[in-house]
Amino acid sequence: MQKAVLSRKLSLLFLTPALVFVALFLVYPFFSIFQMSFTNRALVGANALNPQNVGLQNYMDLFDTQDWMRRGEMGHSLWLTAQFVIGSALIGQAGLGLGIAVAFHNRKGLLRELVFTLAIAAWIMPDVVVAFAWFAYLDPDGTLNQMLQAVGLRPQDWLFDYPLLSIILFNTWRGTAFSMLLFSSALASIPPSYVETADVIGARPWQKFRDILLPLLRGYIATDLILITLWTFNTFTPFLLTGGGPSYRSNIIAIYTYEVGLRFFQFGKASAIAVIVMLINLVLASIYLFISRSRQRQIA
Amino acid sequence: MRTLLQRIVITVFVVAVATFFITPLLWFIFAPFNPQVSLAVTIPQSPSLANFAEVLGNSLAMRGLLQNSVIIGVGAMVGTSLVAALAAYGLSRGSIPGRSLLIYVLILFSSVVTGTASMVPIFKLIFDLGLINTHTGVILVMIGGLLPSAIFIMQDFVDSVPRSYEEAAMVAGASPLQIFRDVTFPSMRPGVMVVGIWALVNAWGAFLIPFILLRSPELLPASVTFYTFYDPESGMPQIRMVAAYAVLYTLPVILLYLLINWRYGFRFFGGIKQ
Amino acid sequence: MAMKLRFLLVCVFVFALVGAAYAQDAIELTIGGVSGVEVQWLNETVKPGFEAMMAEAGTPVKVTVIEFSGSGEDLRQQYVLDLGAGAGADILGFDGFWLPEFVEGGLLKPVTELVGDSALEWEGWSVIPEGIQAIMGYDGQLYGIPRGTDGRVIWYRIDLFEQAGLPTDWQPTSWAELLDTARTIQAALPGVTPLQLNAGTAMGEASTLQGFIMALLGAGHHVYDFEEDKWIVSSPAILATLELYETIYVTEELGEVRWQLVRNGRDLSFEAFSKGEVAMLVEGDFFWRGPLAPGTGNYAMANRNEVVTFALMPAREPGAGYRGQDFVSASGGTGFVLNANSDHPQLAWELLTYMFSRDTLEALQQLQPRIRARVDVPIPNDPVMTRIATEVIPLSTIRPQLPVYNQVSAQIQLMTERIVSREMTPMEAMQAYDAAVTEIVGEDNVIRIPLER
Structure with missing residues (x-):
């Protein structure tokens, strides 16, 4: 630990503007949500004027086991979200991002520039534009079906028959760039001598990846996974593509919260969902911190 | 032999990846220039700029793009990078216990709290501040949501700036603010750059916050005026105009990326390293 | 120097703004x-x-x-x-x-x-x-002044009826006749969707008013009993209505399910109707004066007045409709x-x-x-x-002008969606509706009409 340049008082002074923002726009809404989650506060109807304290009622309703897994209920939504996160964040974004980073490791040239530029373009384009692009892409008359027909495959009604797969592909496409960039930076920091030694002893590419690159990348993978898991868990953009349908089959938790809170205005219940989501995210983040800490201890 | 196989595998993989990334965008390459658009990709029989002309003639959409999105984007960029730089400096050079934990908790907060459930308390807060239907309100909320991740990215840059200059300046009797302004801030420019661009891109694309906080059509940014090319009765896109407007709306961020990439090389510098 | 100039400019600008605000009283x-x-x-x-x-x-x-x-x-x-x-x-x-x-x-x-x-x-x-x-x-x-009212009917394409050999001044008197007409079109005109009756959550209120309530009124009662001041949550009429949906979308596929479930489905169905790909569509008069209006509509039909007209929605059987009517309609x-x-x-x-x-x-x-x-x-x-x-x-x-209407309506949309998406049978969907509405309004505010079979 280096000696501090700033006294604690001064460093707090530098932090003040950030703390004001955090207090106003993160902490205040959070406590407001937390407190609201124990009431039957609605924005319309009688419960708007006289909200009552209902204790844990909202939470109990959400975990009502009888209808829990029915379409449009929370259990169903959480199950979809789990598939969505595993499919699009863990396998899709992290897997593909790692794949691209490894494939282009120590390579330069036009193809690398092209792939990187395309992936980054998908990442930085505005929400409404990418949603529309994919809406057109997956339409029964869209580009994807045109390509399938060109190679003799049967066209599909993607958004209707495979809504969850559609948003998983969409979110993979949308967010891979972050993992790709992160892993590229990480790989660039690995001394070339490590890999050369492996070449000398005649390691196979898979062995090289498994025994040399992967252990060195472990910490980065953990960082990457937790960030994209949190982002994917809370992303609302698929709403612009499917609206959560058809028939609730892409009704991930962010869309579910939106429906309860801003369509039916059952604000107490929506707040309870937000608190539950927060707790789930907290657990996921703790697992990450645990892995990350144990790695640091290993290295030390 | 092995290298040949390896090459083939890598080539197939790379081609597949390139295809995956480019095909959803193919439609945007032709559709804007096609006076008769459908959702299928077709090479225009008689390419024209008529769609663009029609979009350029829509003053509401153009004001959204050229004025409102720019104000919100630049506001969020300047605000986020400045506040994050100050905070990252304070965290890096001070002795605040448990700072990495603090940042993770903040990121956790931001990813959940910027979600849909917080829109109601945030709406109320902005209303109480008298900032409903103002760009300032939108910018402040954007900064609040972006800040934790911004500090997270920024602190690695600050950590990598050597302290010897600051210590020299301190010995010479400069105040902490002077040191920050004249010594540290200039050397952490790449970090400020990365965070600023990242904030700009986020604010440029954001839909829900301006949609909920703004009312007057003349204040709406492009993400919301995008929907003026949808039919109001039922929400069906007028795809000719959507195609052209989407290109105009996206072009600035793509150009910005190409510029940054060419000038600095777009990557995580020291960022995200543990 | 430059700094001062800028400050001066800002001041001038601010004064100009303030001045403008005062001048315009x-x-x-x-x-x-x-x-x-x-x-x-x-x-x-x-x-x-x-x-x-x-x-x-x-x-x-x-x-x-x-x-x-x-x-x-x-x-x-x-x-x-x-x-x-x-x-x-x-x-x-x-x-x-x-x-x-x-x-x-x-x-x-x-x-x-x-x-x-x-x-x-x-x-x-x-x-x-x-x-x-x-x-x-x-x-x-x-609380304000209404624009006006509207009515809901079956819009149909005269040209398609001609092609299918059906009378062009068509007016069904029962659901059976309505379905028979749809079957005739299905057999005679492949590629044409015979009948579209709104269902599902994606269409929102259109599913409730243009779809479910229109059919339910024909089966004998409303969603609410205005004499008892209670919601009817289970009845032979509700079941018959759900079975009508099942016939149209599941067992005989007389209607296109996709449009009832995807987000822009209502427009897709309007567009298909304007192109002659749908023969009958149950909608409000908004459909005629809005989307189909020559010149101004989104799916403008230059020949609207020649090829589009409407028939009244028949009761299930003559006289079996709401208030004993032969034909029914709902207004908003x-x-x-x-x-x-x-x-x-x-x-x-x-x-x-x-x-x-x-x-x-x-x-x-x-x-x-x-x-x-x-x-x-x-x-x-x-x-x-x-x-x-x-x-x-x-x-x-x-519709019943009641604060919980919107919540009940959402349950109605869900109930119809469960049928057309094949998630539930009519009986299961009605039971789920019964349970959900009872939870919203309370056991004291619902009535159940016993099923006869």
């Missing part, structure tokens, strides 16, 4: 939540007319029209947030069935409270029938309300009544003929709309 009035031809009418007729009138009267005002481009759900969401926070335009375009929950939530106030009893002395009330006034009313109080209505947060409620009310003065309304009637609230504003040369007014409206009934 006209009171600003805003109208929000409008779109389409109404924006044109407000800007070209109402604004100049009202501003001139008020300037002459010595109270200069400036009218601003805020166009809304989004769905009805989006608009309702903005209103909930705005009104809850004490904001919003002075006059708001509003859907009648939103009223009860807004009033109960304390988001709206009666015009008599905002303007005083003088509001009841407006000349227009005498020419607006009480049933129509009630569209913008709740619990005996008025929209209008404008006064915002309780307005700084100038008196002026806003004057503007609203100006909008609904006979001359101003006639200007709008030229842009879009429909049934207006005022009986002294007739429908100009549109025989179809005239028939809606004379033949359909007398048969029609409205």
Whole structure:
């Protein structure tokens, strides 16, 4: 630990503007949500004027086991979200991002520039534009079906028959760039001598990846996974593509919260969902911190 | 032999990846220039700029793009990078216990709290501040949501700036603010750059916050005026105009990326390293 | 030096702004939540007319029209947030069935409270029938002025009926006849969707009013028993209605399920109808005067008057409909309300009544003929709309004006969706509906009519 340049008082002074923002726009809404989650506060109807304290009622309703897994209920939504996160964040974004980073490791040239530029373009384009692009892409008359027909495959009604797969592909496409960039930076920091030694002893590419690159990348993978898991868990953009349908089959938790809170205005219940989501995210983040800490201890 | 196989595998993989990334965008390459658009990709029989002309003639959409999105984007960029730089400096050079934990908790907060459930308390807060239907309100909320991740990215840059200059300046009797302004801030420019661009891109694309906080059509940014090319009765896109407007709306961020990439090389510098 | 110059410029700019604000002492009035031809009418007729009138009267005002481009759900969401926070335009375009929950939530106030009893002395009330006034009313109080009412019917394509060898002046008298016609079309015209009856959550209220309620009324009762003041949550009629959906979308595939479940399905069905790919579609008269209107509609049909017409929705059997009717229809209505947060409620009310003065309304009637609230504003040369007014409206009934209606309606949409998406059988879906509505309104406020089989 280096000696501090700033006294604690001064460093707090530098932090003040950030703390004001955090207090106003993160902490205040959070406590407001937390407190609201124990009431039957609605924005319309009688419960708007006289909200009552209902204790844990909202939470109990959400975990009502009888209808829990029915379409449009929370259990169903959480199950979809789990598939969505595993499919699009863990396998899709992290897997593909790692794949691209490894494939282009120590390579330069036009193809690398092209792939990187395309992936980054998908990442930085505005929400409404990418949603529309994919809406057109997956339409029964869209580009994807045109390509399938060109190679003799049967066209599909993607958004209707495979809504969850559609948003998983969409979110993979949308967010891979972050993992790709992160892993590229990480790989660039690995001394070339490590890999050369492996070449000398005649390691196979898979062995090289498994025994040399992967252990060195472990910490980065953990960082990457937790960030994209949190982002994917809370992303609302698929709403612009499917609206959560058809028939609730892409009704991930962010869309579910939106429906309860801003369509039916059952604000107490929506707040309870937000608190539950927060707790789930907290657990996921703790697992990450645990892995990350144990790695640091290993290295030390 | 092995290298040949390896090459083939890598080539197939790379081609597949390139295809995956480019095909959803193919439609945007032709559709804007096609006076008769459908959702299928077709090479225009008689390419024209008529769609663009029609979009350029829509003053509401153009004001959204050229004025409102720019104000919100630049506001969020300047605000986020400045506040994050100050905070990252304070965290890096001070002795605040448990700072990495603090940042993770903040990121956790931001990813959940910027979600849909917080829109109601945030709406109320902005209303109480008298900032409903103002760009300032939108910018402040954007900064609040972006800040934790911004500090997270920024602190690695600050950590990598050597302290010897600051210590020299301190010995010479400069105040902490002077040191920050004249010594540290200039050397952490790449970090400020990365965070600023990242904030700009986020604010440029954001839909829900301006949609909920703004009312007057003349204040709406492009993400919301995008929907003026949808039919109001039922929400069906007028795809000719959507195609052209989407290109105009996206072009600035793509150009910005190409510029940054060419000038600095777009990557995580020291960022995200543990 | 440069710094000082910049400061000076900023000062000049600020003073200019402040000066401008002071010079313009006209009171600003805003109208929000409008779109389409109404924006044109407000800007070209109402604004100049009202501003001139008020300037002459010595109270200069400036009218601003805020166009809304989004769905009805989006608009309702903005209103909930705005009104809850004490904001919003002075006059708001509003859907009648939103009223009860807004009033109960304390988001709206009666015009008599905002303007005083003088509001009841407006000349227009005498020419607006009480049933129509009630569209913008709740619990005996008025909150604004309705645009007018509408009716729901079966729109059909004369040209497709000809091709299928069906009579062109078609009028089914029972569900069996309706389904037989659909089957004839299915056999004769491959590629044409015979019949579209709205279902599902994606279409929102359109599924409830244009779909479920239209069919249910034909099976004998409404969703609410107005004599007992209770919701009917289980009955032979509900089951029959759900079985009708099952026949159309599941067992015989007479309708296109996709349009009932995807987000833009309603438009896809409108578009397909305009292209001659749908033969029959149950919709409100909005379909005729809006999307299909030659020249101005999104799916404009130049030959609309020749190839499109309507039939009345038949009861399940003659005489088996609501109130013993042979044919049924459901009506809704929209209008404008006064915002309780307005700084100038008196002026806003004057503007609203100006909008609904006979001359101003006639200007709008030229842009879009429909049934207006005022009986002294007739429908100009549109025989179809005239028939809606004379033949359909007398048969029609409205939704229960109750605060929980929206929540029940959402359950109705879900119930129909469960059938057409094959998630549940009609019986299972009705039981789930029963349970959900009972939870919303309470066991004391529901009735169940025993099933006979």
